[in-house]
Amino acid sequence: MxxxxxxxxxxxxxxxxxxxxxxxxxxxxxxxxxxxxxxxxxxxxxxxxxxxxxxxxxxxxxxxxxxxxxxxxxxxxxxxxxxxxxxxxxxxxxxxxxxxxxxxxxxxxxxxxxxxKPLDGIKRPALMSVLPHQQQGKTVVLDLGANVGSDSAMLVQFAVMGSVMAEHVLGIARPRVALLNIGHEETKGLETIRDAAAVLRESPQINYIGYLEGNELLTGKTDVMVCDGFVGNVTLKTMEGVVRMFLSLLKSSGEGKKRSWWLQLLGRWIQKRLTKRFGASQP
Structure with missing residues (x-):
């Protein structure tokens, strides 16, 4: 290659x-x-x-x-x-x-x-990242900022791209696909999200499982999480900020006072694990 x-x-x-x-x-x-x-x-x-x-x-x-x-x-x-x-x-x-x-x-x-030029059937490119989740697997997330606004057709296309990525690059057979939304109910969310959901439910090529909320992103409930670029970018940057804050708290918690050796060791171990798992999340 x-x-x-x-x-x-x-x-x-x-x-x-x-x-x-x-x-x-x-x-x-x-x-x-x-x-x-x-x-x-x-x-x-x-x-x-x-x-x-x-x-x-x-x-x-x-x-x-x-x-x-x-x-x-x-x-x-x-x-x-x-x-x-x-x-x-x-x-x-x-x-x-x-x-x-x-x-x-x-x-x-x-x-x-x-x-x-995009492939036939794809209107716009998307930014994606592969995030670790708590089930020791990975979740493909897109769009992370290439398109600030996305219509329902673009969200469906992102689902197709994410599904192909998860299957052929990550090796996940028939990957689960979810739309990021403010609730699980079919009536929740913007019209573009509801319209995209209606199309995905009728697409046999896509293993669509419904809506997921932001707090479920890292739970392993889905293999592909789809959203528009504005929401995706804010979500990713918020997560990066939380990880940075947590690492900063670990680093500063023992400054100016003595800590047990095992607490220092635990802090370093957690810091390395977080850095390794989330250090390359930015697209």
């Missing part, structure tokens, strides 16, 4: 993406990477890389970088020659099977739609 990497994207750019790319190559012998960015910036970071890894890595020049704070419409208009666009063009041309970028999310969604 060949992946195109926007090496210039993200808060820290190449100083993170290049080591991550090398680590991925070391972990997966069948992987090939196209590292897209400024050669003068990338090559010094690759100077000490293992020669066996460099045989599966190629640097693709790019002239510019899309700023993380650029408005999506402006970024798309000025995207020609940028590392993100060049990486997506690698997929469009068939030189790579997928593109990875930690750059401007709005620009990535817009450029992907413009260059790669």
């Amino acid at each position: 060949t992946l195109a990497i926007d090496a210039m994207g993200g808060d820290f750019g190449p100083c993170v993406t290049v080591p991550a790319a090398l680590q991925a190559l070391a972990s997966h012998s069948e992987l090939f990477l196209l590292l897209v960015g400024h050669p003068d910036t990338l090559m010094p970071l690759l100077a000490k890389a293992d020669s066996s890894l460099m045989g599966r890595l190629q640097v693709i020049p790019a002239e510019s970088v899309i700023a993380s704070d650029a408005r999506p419409a402006q970024a798309i208009r000025n995207s020609r020659g940028s590392s993100m666009r060049v990486a997506l063009e690698m997929v469009k041309e068939g030189r790579a099977q997928a593109c990875i970028s930690a750059g401007n999310t709005g620009a990535l969604m817009g450029l992907s739609t413009l260059l790669l």
